[in-house]
Amino acid sequence: MNKFKFQSGTKVFFGANCLFDNKSEVTRLGKKAFIVTGKTSGIKSGALTDIISMLNEANIEYQIFDKIENNPSLENVKEGGAACRQSKADFIVGIGGGSPLDAAKAIAILAVNDIEPIQLIKNQFTQKPLPIAAIPTTAGTGSEVTAASILTIPEYETKMSFVHEDVFPKAAFLDAKYTESMTRDIAVNTAIDAMSHAIEGYLNKIASTMSDVFALEALEIFGACIENLCEEKFDSETREKLLYASMLAGLTIAQTGTTIAHGMGYSLTYFKDIPHGKANGLLLAEYLRYNNEAAQGRVQAVLKALNLISIDDFEKIMNRLIRNDIDFTREELKKYSSLAVKQKSTAKNLRSTSEEDMYRIMEKSLIDRGTH
């Protein structure tokens, strides 16, 4: 057996009404809440209304910061950090998809540390971050159970992550009803993001017996949901399964981190505004073919867990779920691969990866196949 570390810093409450059934797990966190959410996700999902009603009932003050952008920038979390500090809140409630939850982690640090946001990337802070409660409104990010936060860094023309165990949310409330407001595209893209977490956590140099348990369980559940995803049958059971699987995939990457699919995908999001999950998804079939040449056994295990026979089958599924409608030039892809190879996560890909390898994966995925 390999050496491993296993850590999960988050108490997870899963199921219908879990937020109200476990009120004290929020109210114990402090005396004033700073609620971090996006412009619409908090309201549309119903989670913001629920948390406000709970806080009012418990006589806990709160301030709402609903300015989190998609793929939040350093500037965006800086503004949130300043507002949080000014509010004198002593805990954070993050509501939303990956963007608000990741931003909540940055804000939890910036509120009590007088640093520039870029210093987050190197964990250059000393004061313990404010405690966080997390309520996901998508089934994809897994951020509710990780210590990672992905921020957009214009200076480097990409997204970068920081990871620190003190930003594991103290509690996460996973109620599938909060994911019902997702559009079809958001539901599909975030599901692909979660699947990508499980796959990249499995085809990972630091994967362990323990992280594999979470990754394969997540993939099996996805496998059971794929047909409903393709047919857009978002019944409540499917929504619950996807939320559970995305949490398991989050537990996976909390141990392993992601690898090159995420690393390459960041550029597709940064430069072409392709949603994060879709960006990964456009690359996944070629990413699997690439890893299959060096780690066939593990790629086959991924396919088996998904209940698929071959990478071609996998590709057919992806083509039913998402389509690339954007043209890329070779020069663009060269730039993207030069950025991606610098990501820390690149070194963890199961097959050791060069900049040229990344270029080829992107070329096959985004140019050879064309738009469709």
Next chain:
Amino acid sequence: MNKFKFQSGTKVFFGANCLFDNKSEVTRLGKKAFIVTGKTSGIKSGALTDIISMLNEANIEYQIFDKIENNPSLENVKEGGAACRQSKADFIVGIGGGSPLDAAKAIAILAVNDIEPIQLIKNQFTQKPLPIAAIPTTAGTGSEVTAASILTIPEYETKMSFVHEDVFPKAAFLDAKYTESMTRDIAVNTAIDAMSHAIEGYLNKIASTMSDVFALEALEIFGACIENLCEEKFDSETREKLLYASMLAGLTIAQTGTTIAHGMGYSLTYFKDIPHGKANGLLLAEYLRYNNEAAQGRVQAVLKALNLISIDDFEKIMNRLIRNDIDFTREELKKYSSLAVKQKSTAKNLRSTSEEDMYRIMEKSLIDRGTH
């Protein structure tokens, strides 16, 4: 899907040399360590020598308390709590099997709370316990990843548990070399204890999709180790697997708790001094037959995970591993069942269980089969 809560408060480091590879995870816990261990397990395992050398190197003071008895009593942890308080230690290192690790949790509380040990059972304390690092020297207890502590309470003629999230060890170091000093009987008995955790966590009213993942994974690994256990082939791979499986089983009961096999087993230990794991093991076959009548699907899943065909096969394995050489009277079993039915864990058994049911399981296991 069922509602569930998932919590794991312990950072687990697994593998050869994990203690030295992660020194800072111990040294960050405080300035003076109170080392809680048994009369022999700390020394024999080598873990005590290792931790002392590490603390010396880091210039961290320590005091050793090596008086933990098997199945520690309230009196025993009271003495430890007083000694810890007097030592002015600010963190605890627990080394040993379940007894020292469970005692460490009680001592962590008693050192900073001026209460009688019996108050632990009702969580009647207010000050946050000292942080704990745990080093298991058996592969059975799982205590290194749970928030539970089992103490012997002469007043009630049994063992009882308390559970509090603040006593999750902050860090656990699982190095199979520390389990090499176990005798054959201790290795077998503790392995059966761990298997029993996984089974009781699975045949449990509050089992969830999530706890099932851990339970079934643990059982599959046991299944792969059974033949080596029976043949007493304790090679290093088997030791690692058993340690890993016992940790997974610990994660299972950290979510679910145990049920009636443990509840009944406590009397066998309290009154007849039968080692804890063996006590459960003597009852497990009949316990499975009992549950099989109400929950056949799940009992069959247990057998399948263990790679066994039937409960009779399971019984044959247990007969190879342990034998009952103690006579019991019906009066004794009546008393034991009257005690066991009062355990909080009884209500969680998948098949609702009466005192009479417990009596019958014990009678079949301990009288009808006789000593052998």
